[in-house]
Amino acid sequence: MAHRWGMVIDLDRCTGCEACVVACHAENNIATVGEKQAAMGRAIHWIRVERHWEGEFPNVRVRFQPIPCQQCDDAPCEPVCPTYASYQNAQGLNAQIYNRCIGTRYCANACPYTGRYFNWFNPSWDKPLQLQLNPDVSIRESGVMEKCTFCFQRILAAEANAQAEKRQLRDGEFSPACVQSCPSEAMVFGDLDDPQSEVSRLSRSDRGVKLLGEVGTFPKVTYLTRES
């Protein structure tokens, strides 16, 4: 049974707390790079929270926007890869095959959402921090691009479970780490091909917009705009 995974992020619910950011680090074995490298722009956050300031004191407003990979249907990162390391899998995800990647970083250049991150060195963890590593997720080495996978390991595990129990996947039975943790329930994940799913219903909302929709990337992440 094919799925087309998508996400809805309700900006009217998002509080900018960044639980998603740390949840993603914990789930996906994302290495911290330390102050010096972070200052050089080498920190890796598969999901980040952008903030947009408006106005001047005291009439100031801020809008938060969490930005994971938008999992574009027409992804600019894919055709530029000389080794086909960036490709679109059968479920519509913009996948990255680490073993194929030779680190040209063309994909990072092409991504309008700056959602791809380069490993400038081999990750390391001071002992015993390596015990936190999730055995379901491979560690990326120096010279390789990495990005949000919609927690593909969780998709695989849920599919395997459903298959073992000889049933279809249920809407909402699993979600990526960011969605699961989100304290204000701003994020919803599910199958866009299932018209009954929560994510399908919400992505049809009249508050729904695509980030940089005009560039024709056809993202599978839909933002619901704030109502104020």
Place this chain on the structure above:
Amino acid sequence: MKRRTFLIFSAASAAGALVDVTHKKGLPGKEMIRFIPETKLVPGVAVHRPGICTQCPAGCGLDVRVMEGHAEVVRNGQAGLLRMGLAKKLEGNPEHPVNLGKLCARGQAGLQVTYNPDRIGHPLKRVGPRGSGEYIEISWEAAIGELTDRLRPLASQVDSSGLVFLTQPLRGQRQVLIERFLSVFAGSAHVPFEFFDDAVLREANGLSFGHYQLPTYDLANSRYVVSLGADFLGTWNSPVAQSLAYGTMRQGRSGVRGRFVQVETRMTQTGANADEWLSANPGSEGNLALGLAHVLINEHLRSAESAASAGDLIEGWKDGLPQYSSEAVAWKTGVPPATIRRLARDLSAHQPAVVIVGGSPLAQTNGLFTALAVNALNALLGSANQPGGLQFSPYAAGFAAPAEPRKGVLSPNELAQQILTGRPSPVQALLVYGANPAFATPPGWQVKESLEKVPFIASFSNFVDETTEMADLLLPDHSYLESWLDHVPESGTNEVVIGVAPPAMEPLHNTRATPDVLIETAHRLGGRAAQALPWKNYEEMLRSTVLPLRHFPGSVAAGSDDDFWKKVQQQGGWWGTTTGQTSKSASRPASFSPVKEQQPEFDGSAKDFPFHFLPFASQQFYDGRNANLPWLQEMPDVLTTAMWGSWVEINLQTAQELQIEQGDLVEVASAHGVLQAPAVPSPGIAPDVIAMPVGQGHAQYGRYATGRGANPISILGPQRETNTGALAWASTRVRIRRVGKNGELCLFSTGPITWGEKQLKR
């Protein structure tokens, strides 16, 4: 080289490397020992165990994902490899009434407490001078023996033993255990301390509503929310419960979207979500609340009587608060009169509505006045104990902190004075558990100096921090994932919640659970001490406390005690509507007379120190306890994107006038100290305010935190809220000057990004 020679050579060098490695690590023997695993876990298959988050006082339930793995551990003094269950991911416990499966960023990072490379792995005894970090490793037998020997003479004292137990505020059986332990020592004291302690709001709620506890806000049913300074979506009170409710308030109800106004001097993460953001002068928030009440009463939107006893606490309430006309209040607060009138009318029109107060407005010298004023306003609006308003979580007597104010509780300031002066009695021994006052108190309180004078200090901390480095004996606790846990949430739920969880994993190091160490010590002391703590261990104590709950309707139904205890552990606690002894409202002291308007007082003159100084709870580190977790160090602050350091927030316009640019090194000076940090000019801060996150600037807290950034608490004045004695941490004044160009500001985002902006609006 022939193939055969090569093989022999490589085999030899591999063997050599192995021996070498084990020797370097100081492991006994020549090879790594493999312990016989006790775990029945199947490799690659995760199990989920309940837990309780201890990263902040809220007490959210955890769901710990445990998988099989291989860890270097110490067992009976022997290091080796053990195949064991390892916590791999923390999620919220979906059953727990406070967080319903959700977790915040600090909670998510909790794995790094357990796996932190700087954990104290075994008992230590100090050999060098205090603070030198020179310890020798000793056995638990010797460590508990030493503690017992030190305490035995104190237990025999008739009038004053001189024993003080300094802890973080505890909300469960650890509190009961410690008080029972101390009951054996005449005149001993339990000093609970944390920097952001909300004592002022508890006191005010006791006076106004008869509940000495933090409120639970039913935001999910609110239609209009005004928050005065409270970072309730980020760090304050029960942030996950409040965020869940906030999400529902915004988009969880068909056709209804709650409106939210934030009033504060520096935009918090919470304030950034407001529909309308207002700035009021520091310490004037009580005036604003009474200004709103004035409009409600004088425009006959509400009658003064409807506030009942909460209104009686405010002088002039019955007369309609004549001195709080919108114009008068506007002059004091800086909020325009028309805005005050509009806010009041909106609060009245959009019911249910609630006004929240917390954080810096209550950390002024007039904090209690402010809190009482806001309580009276809530009562006037009919929001107290109502759906969509503020409520008080019921909690079971005997399970947590009392519902009455605890008289005679010392603050670290008074403790320090007692240590330094020896009056009323000298402090002979200090036990420290989960509190770090040497980092989190202003220099004027002399905590650090006083610790030098205590003859004996023992610490149960996981880490060597500024307070623990003064200890003579280090008795490291298990991490919270390795411990028996219990926690009674103060707020965030409408049910009686008693969180209980068994250890999610076996201990990695040669640590021991502090409650068990206390029980063991009491047994060795014998006599009354052994009687006071009659249990074999903490597990048995928890079991005996929890079992009576079986007879009340709640989340666990069981046929026998054993079955009940098993199910409570599986669920991560017990919750229900009553335990028969649910706390009742306490009565207001008869002697309390109505409060007059009180002006805030600031430390330092406006002439020498033209700026208000606002230390704020950090999104990453709360009060500094999480600064040793690399995930949180590298998590960008959401408003500035700053990582791995401190920064000084200053108004954009003010910065231009002072020729301070983003990243410049600036010096902030109060009458009590000086610090340096990079500047971040921001549009979201008042022109006369300088703000800094609390949490960095540790002199001692492991490799990730030590020597990083600056500690704003180190320049605070010693001023206290006048009625409660709580530290008025937002009442210090400072001056600022540019030092130089490179402040080494580490930002995730390099500039203002606006390309998404048009997508965010309709």
